[in-house]
Amino acid sequence: MSGPHSIDIDYVAQLARLELTAKERERFSGQLGDILQHFAQLNEVDVSGVEPMAHAFPVENVFREDKSEPGLPPEKALENAPRKRNNMVLVPKVVEG
Amino acid sequence: MEYEAVIGLEVHVQVKTESKIFSSVGVGFGAQPNSLTDPVVLGLPGVLPVINREAVEKSIKVGMLLNGSIPRVTKWDRKNYFYPDSPKNYQISQFDRPICSGGELEIELKGPSRNVMGEHKTIALTRAHLEEDVGKLIHLEQESLVDFNRAGTPLLEIVSEPDMHTPEEAYAYLTALKMLLIYGEVSHCDMEKGQMRCDANVSVRPAGQKKLGVKVEIKNLNSISGVRNGLAYEIERQIQVLLGGGTLVQETRGWDAAKGMTYHLRSKEESHDYRYFPDPDLMPVRIDRRWRERLRASLPEKPFDRQRRYFDQYSLPYTLTSVLIPDPELCHFFEEAAKRAKLPRQAANWIVNNLLGELGKAGLTLSESKVNPAKIAQLVNLIEEGVISKNLAKERVFPEMFKTGENPAAIVQAKDLGLSESAEELEKICSEIVQANPDTVAEVLSGNKKAINFLKGRVMRATRGKANPALVGPLLEKLIAEKG
Structure with missing residues (x-):
């Protein structure tokens, strides 16, 4: 797929740690390309003089006071872990800087 | 050829709060593994993070202490990556609207001796942004263990410009930064507890050249002297590569404090594409004038x-x-x-x-x-x-x-330790001492001025140290002169 709003589907899949079949690659390329097309359309709107916003709702300064409460007990926190040891999640060794 | 190093530092500081940045479970060091988590920290489905006001206020104060510019509006973004230290596959951080932009830090370099103040310099800063800390990994032979206690601790990343040129400057920078943050009561900065961590970017270039050399990032510099030693090693390594006719590659290296050397971690090609985007769960924070002024008034x-x-x-x-x-x-x-x-x-x-x-x-x-x-x-x-x-x-x-x-x-x-007040009494004691030590008196009279110290000692002993030394000396001199 190539075009003004094509997407590098292999790169995106790699970033998302997804292994795609040829069929999926084609389908998702089309769908993601459509999304890019949609945003390209939005980009055409003249927004000069409009203050950028980070959120759809004009709500700001939603805070939590700094008070601590008990969290989850370790056994509960680790309930979904496929493997565990000494109250920690056991994962394949991945070393990264 | 003479080479010059260019150094920039990224310092992560845990902001001192009672609870985590986006939820209410407590923060702490050394607790039982995975005992400081909650659904928000673990990124379970359906949770909603809400930002901790204290973490925001303390970060603004840091920005002010660093003479940075505090924006009217600041917001949070998702930094996407896959690594077991982050349970939700993204870290909530700040991308384009950090809580502080620019700024500077005054540092003091080591003086010529301990008694003499060193040169002061100002190091330019790029920015400071507030994010969540991630979990801690313990690497075993074949596997790794994950403890999420640290995840969600408020973490302020302070980024300097490539404005330093020697390991000593980097050392002075960290020392000054730590001191300033302790003054601001914004962090304990205990590097042993991971409350302050440092990565360094360093390159070398021929002295006088404008263009920067190839940049290397050093990780795991977990003490202030580690930063100095790691940089000293790395700068020398880079210079040796260039002198030997080799070329440097952009890479990330680790610091092995025990071996005293840096080692290759990953190269530029493997570097990340974080695909930042605004976190839809979090509302922007507007910092108005009143809030700003209140915080400014609280600065030390x-x-x-x-x-x-x-x-x-x-x-x-x-x-x-x-x-x-x-x-x-x-x-x-x-x-x-x-x-x-x-x-x-x-x-x-x-x-x-x-x-x-x-x-x-x-x-x-x-x-x-x-x-x-x-x-x-x-x-x-x-x-x-x-x-x-x-x-x-x-x-x-x-x-x-x-x-x-x-x-x-x-x-x-x-204890009756007061100086004896009566000059008369003191004169009497001195006189007795002079009488009792004719040999010493003769010695003083023959020109050995130092011999008088023996007599002073006698007076002090006789008065159990209560005689005023300022009076004893002249008094003895007078009495001895009378003998001569």
Whole structure:
């Protein structure tokens, strides 16, 4: 797929740690390309003089006071872990800087 | 060829709060693994993070202490990556609207000796942004263990410009930054507990060249001297590669403190594409003028400003200030004593040279000291008023005061340590000593001036140290001259 709003589907899949079949690659390329097309359309709107916003709702300064409460007990926190040891999640060794 | 290094530092500091940045579970170090988590920290489905006001306020204060620009609006973004330290596959951080932009930090380089102040410089900063800390990995032979206790701790990343040129400057930068953050009460900055962590970017270029060399990032620099040593090694390594005709590659290297060398971690090609986007769960924060002013009013005097004031206001020598300044609690103690002491400089002397020494020997902290600022001031005044000699104050009064917390005036009275006031009595004692030591007197008269010290010692012993040394010398000289 190539075009003004094509997407590098292999790169995106790699970033998302997804292994795609040829069929999926084609389908998702089309769908993601459509999304890019949609945003390209939005980009055409003249927004000069409009203050950028980070959120759809004009709500700001939603805070939590700094008070601590008990969290989850370790056994509960680790309930979904496929493997565990000494109250920690056991994962394949991945070393990264 | 001469080479010049260019260094920039990224310092991560845990902001001092009771609870995590986006949820209410407590923060802490050394707790049982995975005992400080909750659904938000673990990124379970359906949770909603809400930002901790204290973490935001303290970060703004840091920005102000660093003379940075605090934006009207700041927001949070998702930094996407896959790694087991982040349970939700993204870290909530700040991308294009950080809580502080620009700024600078005053640093002091090492002086020519311990008694002489080093050169001061200002290092330019890029930004500071507030994010969540991630979990901790413990690497075993085949597998890794994940502890999420640290995840969600408020973490402020302070990024400098590539504005430093020597490992010593980087060392001074971290020392100054730590001091400033401790003054601001925004972080404990204990590097051993991971409350302050540092990565360094370093490149070398021929001296005089404008264009930057190939940049290497060093990770795991987990002590202030580690930063200095890691940089020193890496700069030398890069220069050697270039001198040998080799080329440098952009890479990330780790610092092995035990081996004293850096090692390859990953190259530029493997670097990340984080695909930042605004976090839809979090609302932007608007920092209005009133809030700004309130925070500005709560800022402490900065360490180097305080040091300059100590020079001006109390005429303290550099050596005393260099002990006092890094410790705000000690500074407060000194200033309280200085308010009451006739000679503030002497109060500083007693605190730095005697009190700290005794506390160190006893293994006590300043807050456990039985000696308070008022007692230090009283001791200084007793000496200044000529009530006791400095020697007795040091040898008899101070140790007693340290042990019992008794007032120095009460100790002087109880032990009868006051200088003998009667000149007549003193003259009588001196006269007796001169009579009893004709050989020494003859020696002094024959030109050996130092022999008089023996007589002074005799007088001191006879008066149990209570004689005023300022009077004893001239008096003895007069009596000896009469013999001649």
